[in-house]
Amino acid sequence: MNKDKIFIYNTLHKKKELLEPITPGKIGLYVCGPTVYGEPHLGHTRPAITFDIVFRYLKHVGYQVRYVRNITDVGHLENDADEGEDKIAKKARLDQLEPMEVAQFYIDSYHFAMDKLNVLRPSIEPRASGHIIEQIEMVQQILEKGYAYVSEGSVYFDVVKFDQDFGYGKLSGRNLDEMISNTRTLDGQDEKRNSADFALWKKAAPEHIMKWNSPWSLGFPGWHIECTAMSTKYLGDHFDIHGGGMDLIFPHHESEVCQSTVANGIESVKYWMHNNMITINGQKMGKSLNNFITLNQFFTGDHPLLEQAYQPMTIRFFILQAHYRGTLDFSNEALQAADKGYKRLMTAVATARELSPTEGAENIGIQKIMDECYDAMNDDFNTPITIAGLFEAVRITNSIKDGNLKINKEELTLLNQLFQAFVFDIFGLLESELGGDDQLVDGLMQTIINIRTEARAKKDWATSDLIRDELAKLDIVLKDGKDGTSWSKK
Template sequence: MLYNQNQLKIYNSISGKKEDFTPIHSGKIGMYVCGPTVYNFVHLGNCRTFISFDLVFRYLKHLGYQVRYVRNITDVGHIVDDADAGEDKIAQKARLEQIEPMEVAQKYTVNFHQILKQFNNLEPSIEPTATGHIIEQIQVIQKIIDNGYGYEVNGSVYFDIEKFDQTYDYGVLSGRNIEDMIANTRELDGQSDKRNPLDFALWKKAEAEHIMRWPSPWGDGFPGWHLECTAMSTKYLGDHFDIHGGGMDLKFPHHECEIAQNEASCGNTPVNYWMHANMLTLNGKKMSKSTGNNILPQELFSGENTILSKAYHPAVVRFFILQAHYRSILDFSDDAIQASEKGFQRLMEAIDNAANLPVSSHSNFNVQEWKQKCYDAMNDDFNSPILIAHLFDAVKAINLIQDGKESITQNDKEVLTATLNAFVFDVLGLFNEDVNTDSNDKLENVVNILINMRNEARANKDFALSDLIRNQLAAIGIELKDGKEGTTFTL
């Protein structure tokens, strides 16, 4: 049963505005997200995209939809800006490591899965590979040729942009003008076969030294980068489906070309809602391996890096990422994630305390209104930072109820705890297993020693020392609370 107390709105990149979400088939949703190119370790920016769409997947499931989530693995192809020039990165990596290209793909696919598992991402419904769908890609190419929008030259097949634009609109997603694009397209090696420098490859002839190759009606070769997503999305979701997602960097040319390929082969636009996650920066600058301004998730989890002051648990990193809206640029820094770690610990502590709250005959905290605000936030284009702000409203209420300054009824307490658990664990996908367990145990022991010293100082009427301990702990974010059963602390 769907939760329909409020209308879900999604920002549609193709219209540039938020739109009411209506699935093509009632109660069922088809969603495709462009997966990784498995030639290297998955980086944190990629992880942000996949965590963002894991949030979307989780919330749609939470609402009661049956979601088929398809996320591909790119394990073949020339993966550069125009998808036509340069060397296949998987084949290039295979030469460097002196192994087979599919060993490269397997190695980094395993790494991708391990990292996303650590981030507590749900597995997609289907995870197809490009190499496993060569036949389907050849079939799409043949349809495009038969419909007059593709042409073969010397064993390669290209998409005819100018011919396509006479009937359809190339640039509908990115808002680019075809005349301007043609004027600004630089001549690249290997483009002399094209009718127009803007035309992109559907199939590339494999030269003698090219390792990854397949037979086709046009000779031995390999598919173009853009083609794989068209072939796999339509195979598993149909020619017309609900949601297509990916990183902002894929909007042009990759997603623009996907739209063109689908319209050229099937005659209809493929997707109702296009969603794009924004980039992740590091210390205010673009992440880059060449400049060293880069960090891999595993380096972040282990603390083995020169950028951050300590290791951070995957749950804390996930929480940090979800504190920003998926469409906004997020800057990753040591100070920012330290603050997130403290917030995460406060949230988890409040959830633990919620189950043991004392109950009363009336409530000060309007639980139903708060619950609706949580849904309103997520219904507003999956606005996780606003949702988290509302969750901390509940944290504040829990602390006040625990201190006896506010009250809650048994029924409201049950609604509060159920809603908290649903949004924190099911929707946001957070988890509280072994997060800084060793560090927390040691910290707790140290703080308890200081509490005992403070108690002794108070007994001896040494209030200067007592205040000094309290104030210095407060300065580093540790708050002491004196109660009837003794002194406790919170981070």
């Protein structure tokens, strides 16, 4: 395995870099998780699946990986309100629920959807509300080191001072002077020394529900401190990979760089990875744009933009067909294409298990395909190229089944290993939904197929076609092959 040759595109340096773990054999991975104040939507799947693949692949090649993905259940401010207001709290007031009740509800929704998509649970899934103490301690450290100041009960990070000493904007490529000169007037900026400063702790307004005691005020943590506090706690001062959506580069991740540089005395993250967005009609899909489709709507097909329901695995495959750093445009046509491709792949995977080897058959290059798949994954997790390799294997599998090609025993074993490794272990695709996993249904289907086979033997096409047509109404497709009839769900 080419475990020593994985290249990752590092946003910090805008180029692909060889992955060299800080501790040999071990990887610390932190990914910004969901803010749990709404239903999980298609946009949430991109980072979840992107980093699920990273997690799975690194483990597959032999690394011991600790994957930390947080849950933000506190702290993000809502800008369209007159005053800064905690998102969770706002939703809670509208719904007349406890804030934590709302958070719990959406955490459960998120987990339910991610389970359906076969996204592995991270090693640790810390909640921001459970780490208020750690966040307060980190704010204190930053204050003690002189890179923050207290103002009206709130604490702000002194970006100007940071820029002088360390240089600001390394990750997002932003220039502080330009930023300051371009600043728009926003509410509450009078408390800050400079418009570019960001909050580490915010004093809560009287009507604010979620708030905690701190040395400075009854309030809540700033927008960015939770990730720095939690990543430091579970992965240490210096860890390997920090991931998230591209839209988080600024200001969220840039602020994390500031915080960790000061609090930990080191730029904590070695490789920054950012996934691109999913677009809909060329536009970003997002809650605030009101053009998002929840995952549940995908699973049920209940949305004006959806022509049909889509299986979770179709969505997973759809996402894997694009490279994670490119935008991916949603459309029914694209999803339906993904659905068909996914089913063709899974059918071939099942077929491959049933193939028989031919003694002395010539080598047909399975090892080469295997190598190409690993090379593609090692090249910044290039799943589309890997999929192209898998479809080459699909073509070979089907050709063998049709008797147009022969395979020897060694290569047949390798072929099945290829599918097992990439389709299941690394891509995390499931085949259960294709049917055939229910003994009762299998038995019933076999009986029906037997009756039809008899009818066909008697050239009773009326009965034969009736059975096929009736089953078709139930979305069950019969396939008459040389070695009998098989079936699958549409």
